[in-house]
Amino acid sequence: MVSEAEFGRDAAAGFSTLDKDGSLTLRPEELGPHDPARFSRIDTNGDGVLTFSEVMANKIRALEEGDKNKDDGLSFEEMVQSVEADEGIGQ
Amino acid sequence: MTRPHEGSRSWSKKIWVMGIAALVLAGCEGGGTAPAGVGTVGGAVAGAGTSRMLFGNSTSGMLIGGAVGGLAGNMMLDRPAEERQRQQAQASRDADMQRQLEFERQRALQQEEVRVQIEEDRLFREWQRERLGT
Numbered sequence: 001m002v003s004e005a006e007f008g009r010d011a012a013a014g015f016s017t018l019d020k021d022g023s024l025t026l027r028p029e030e031l032g033p034h035d036p037a038r039f040s041r042i043d044t045n046g047d048g049v050l051t052f053s054e055v056m057a058n059k060i061r062a063l064e065e066g067d068k069n070k071d072d073g074l075s076f077e078e079m080v081q082s083v084e085a086d087e088g089i090g091q
Numbered sequence: 092m093t094r095p096h097e098g099s100r101s102w103s104k105k106i107w108v109m110g111i112a113a114l115v116l117a118g119c120e121g122g123g124t125a126p127a128g129v130g131t132v133g134g135a136v137a138g139a140g141t142s143r144m145l146f147g148n149s150t151s152g153m154l155i156g157g158a159v160g161g162l163a164g165n166m167m168l169d170r171p172a173e174e175r176q177r178q179q180a181q182a183s184r185d186a187d188m189q190r191q192l193e194f195e196r197q198r199a200l201q202q203e204e205v206r207v208q209i210e211e212d213r214l215f216r217e218w219q220r221e222r223l224g225t
Binding site: 004005008012013016019022053 | 206207208210211212214215217218219221222
């Protein structure tokens with residue numbers, strides 16, 4: 001099972017790797033190919049860049065939605081279901 | 092009628108010719124591996140012998156001949172040796188440059204890894220503080 005803290009640590013690793021200029025924000029160019037609509041949903045203040053707080057707010061929301069048994073973590077099955085729901089697979 | 096000392100002069104010439112031939116052969120046997128400078132000295136000695144044949148036992152003639160021989164020796168032996176040394180020095184500089192570039196590349200990679208690690212830790216700790224605070 002992946003705990004919330006592990007989720008956060010994984011996200012921090014991904015964020016800092018993508019943040020090539022060390023600005024503590026992610027510009028669209030730093031993300032590579034991505035869905036602009038999803039970028040806009042995460043960029044809640046609409047300043048055109050993603051902060052780590054914005055990224056984590058989005059990830060925690062996904063974690064809470066995926067944590068069906070409410071044990072404050074995601075099992076492998078819950079992750080698969082979450083990804084399938086996110087991608088619209090099997091719907 | 093043979094002049095006095097004519098026979099000894101003839102022998103003297105033969106000895107100089109043999110000496111020059113020996114010097115030339117010595118330069119060839121080196122296979123071009125002689126250090127820079129040897130060619131000039133060898134050429135000067137050979138030149139001195141040549142000048143002695145051309146100008147007789149004149150010191151100025153020997154000096155002039157020596158200078159010409161020196162130039163010839165320089166062209167024949169020193170230049171290839173200098174060129175080889177220049178090429179070796181260039182190869183050494185190229186190798187140094189490659190090592191320096193590789194060192195800089197590795198250092199940049201390490202710096203980037205360290206920067207990412209520090210940023211990751213900082214982001215995670217700040218996020219955890221925010222989570223605990225809310």
